[in-house]
Amino acid sequence: MAIRNIVKEGDPVLNKVCRPVERFDEKLATLLDDMYETMVAGEGVGLAAPQVGVLRRIFVIDIGEGRQDFVNPKIIKTKGVQEGSEGCLSCPGEFGITKRPMYVTVCAQNRYGDQFTINAEGLFAKAICHENDHLDGILFKEHVIRPIDPEELRPKKR
Numbered sequence: 001m002a003i004r005n006i007v008k009e010g011d012p013v014l015n016k017v018c019r020p021v022e023r024f025d026e027k028l029a030t031l032l033d034d035m036y037e038t039m040v041a042g043e044g045v046g047l048a049a050p051q052v053g054v055l056r057r058i059f060v061i062d063i064g065e066g067r068q069d070f071v072n073p074k075i076i077k078t079k080g081v082q083e084g085s086e087g088c089l090s091c092p093g094e095f096g097i098t099k100r101p102m103y104v105t106v107c108a109q110n111r112y113g114d115q116f117t118i119n120a121e122g123l124f125a126k127a128i129c130h131e132n133d134h135l136d137g138i139l140f141k142e143h144v145i146r147p148i149d150p151e152e153l154r155p156k157k158r
Helices: 026-041 122-134
Strands: 046-048 058-061 068-079 082-087 095-100 103-109 115-121 144-148
Touching (some): 026 046, 068 122, 082 122, 095 122
Antiparallel strands (some): 082 095
16 A cells, blocks of 8 residues: 555646546555555545546545445435535645535445445535545535634634
């Protein structure tokens, strides 16, 4: 495994629509492992393939409940609304309040090509929507309803 460079806002790769994965091989497994290691090193909860310069429909998420790999994901249902803070490893130091679905149902494949369906809520649903947007060339900033000063996110001293 290796930590890859994270593509930053302004790089045109972040505005492109990704192609589906067709080969489920060792190269894909290495990419998924590298993406996870890169996400952890960057202290993120999700990372999409275009954020490491790869235009494929892949993302990884770990909101503290274990790693989940998504290959060729499709959000098939959304419900409810949540507002909360959001940031992105490709937009360091920038945060905003976004509106996202509270619940999502997503179909995807794992690293072996096996299909699965997940019902997610709260932070997990937000992360899925955020990373899935990357696969369509959309940054979280398009969903921001109010920018946040990074100081607002720091814990208050007692």
